[in-house]
Amino acid sequence: MATEYELRGQLATCTRIFAMQGMIGVFGHVSVYQPELKRVFITPGMGSDKGSLRAEEMVPCDLSGKPLEGEQGPPVEWPIHTVIHAARPDALAVAHLHTPYATLFTIAKRKFQPVTLQGAIFSDGVPLYPEAQLITNPARGEALLKVIADKRAVLLRGHGIVVAGKNLQEVLYTSLVLEDDAKKSWQAATLGEVGTISEEECRAFGAEIALERRAQRAWNYFAGLEARWDHQPATGRSELFP
Numbered sequence: 001m002a003t004e005y006e007l008r009g010q011l012a013t014c015t016r017i018f019a020m021q022g023m024i025g026v027f028g029h030v031s032v033y034q035p036e037l038k039r040v041f042i043t044p045g046m047g048s049d050k051g052s053l054r055a056e057e058m059v060p061c062d063l064s065g066k067p068l069e070g071e072q073g074p075p076v077e078w079p080i081h082t083v084i085h086a087a088r089p090d091a092l093a094v095a096h097l098h099t100p101y102a103t104l105f106t107i108a109k110r111k112f113q114p115v116t117l118q119g120a121i122f123s124d125g126v127p128l129y130p131e132a133q134l135i136t137n138p139a140r141g142e143a144l145l146k147v148i149a150d151k152r153a154v155l156l157r158g159h160g161i162v163v164a165g166k167n168l169q170e171v172l173y174t175s176l177v178l179e180d181d182a183k184k185s186w187q188a189a190t191l192g193e194v195g196t197i198s199e200e201e202c203r204a205f206g207a208e209i210a211l212e213r214r215a216q217r218a219w220n221y222f223a224g225l226e227a228r229w230d231h232q233p234a235t236g237r238s239e240l241f242p
């Protein structure tokens with residue numbers, strides 16, 4: 001079992017990488033869960049500077065959103081995290097992001113489908129939560145849970161995305177892949193009809209098998225970039241698969 005110290009540190013690193021990549025900013029939050037203690041660590045809410053977050057700034061709360069120490073509560077959309085952590089043993093980390101490209105698929109009337117081999121991890125599809133509303137109470141959280149079900153990610157209409165994974169490394173990697181595939185879909189659409197990777201092709205590629213290794217390698221790579229980043233928004237962001 002990872003220690004509180006390790007989880008706080010990983011959560012801070014993951015969030016700073018998202019900031020470097022331009023995938024989190026004024027909005028967005030990331031969480032990690034300790035099932036043994038039913039305790040959630042979540043990044044602070046709207047307006048906090050995600051690009052410079054430190055381990056000690058993470059907000060611990062219980063599954064009802066109650067802060068476990070200090071004055072500061074979790075971000076208003078905390079039920080996104082608590083319902084998924086409580087229901088899915090395979091979702092110990094959750095990110096809610098308003099990323100520039102994947103969010104386009106919450107607006108355009110176009111289904112998300114993988115367009116690269118890396119995107120094969122989304123062969124099950126990415127469902128759409130149809131309500132244009134913030135997930136600010138447990139009832140909306142439960143409704144969201146029904147839509148994401150056992151999938152890796154869900155699109156929130158006119159809003160953003162939620163990505164769940166077994167650890168922060170997986171959530172970082174799968175979020176980067178989702179954003180990259182969304183961006184490439186949009187770019188390819190300017191050239192003509194967009195070709196997608198079929199379910200059979202996704203399965204044949206075996207992306208699931210290599211996921212853990214890829215997630216760890218991507219984590220190491222981006223953590224290295226983040227360590228030498230100057231923490232200015234304009235100088236972040238490198239392509240995932242150039």
Ligand SMILES: [Zn+2]
Nearest residue numbers: 027077159160
């Ligand atoms: Zn949001």
